[in-house]
Amino acid sequence: MPIHAAPPRLRWRACLAGGFVIVAALGACTKATTTSPSQSPAASSPVPAADAAVTVVTDPSTIGAFMPASLSIKAGQTVQWTFQDANPHTVTADDGSFSSPQSGLNGNATYRHTFATAGTFAYHCAIHPQMKATVVVQ
Numbered sequence: 740m741p742i743h744a745a746p747p748r749l750r751w752r753a754c755l756a757g758g759f760v761i762v763a764a765l766g767a768c769t770k771a772t773t774t775s776p777s778q779s780p781a782a783s784s785p786v787p788a789a790d791a792a793v794t795v796v797t798d799p800s801t802i803g804a805f806m807p808a809s810l811s812i813k814a815g816q817t818v819q820w821t822f823q824d825a826n827p828h829t830v831t832a833d834d835g836s837f838s839s840p841q842s843g844l845n846g847n848a849t850y851r852h853t854f855a856t857a858g859t860f861a862y863h864c865a866i867h868p869q870m871k872a873t874v875v876v877q
């Protein structure tokens with residue numbers, strides 16, 4: 740079985756680059772380091788806990804940002820967003836096909852969505868429309 744695990748140090752750095760270390764990201768990284776052939780959540784690959792993870796972080800220029808801004812997964816996989824920022828944000832599909840609560844989530848709350856079909860799914864924050872990102876489902 741092909742194993743694409745990066746050295747733990749690289750994976751750790753990738754997690755740190757994804758923003759502040761939070762419980763979800765830390766758990767995903769720790770799990771990937773010890774038991775899984777999956778790549779880091781910062782790469783375009785699944786992690787075991789929720790297949791893939793996006794963090795919603797503070798960004799000085801746009802109030803908030805999705806990291807990574809572009810994520811590639813396979814059909815049937817689940818993405819978990821963790822709202823690290825103190826300000827509330829949403830994950831809202833541009834086509835309206837999915838959304839986290841419109842009032843916004845923050846304080847490390849999480850939202851998950853499973854992408855059943857292939858396609859490119861653009862989404863944004865309903866509170867801050869300049870916050871944009873994409874999930875590519877292959």
Ligand SMILES: [Cu+2]
Pocket residue numbers: 803827828829864865866867870
């Ligand atoms: Cu927002």
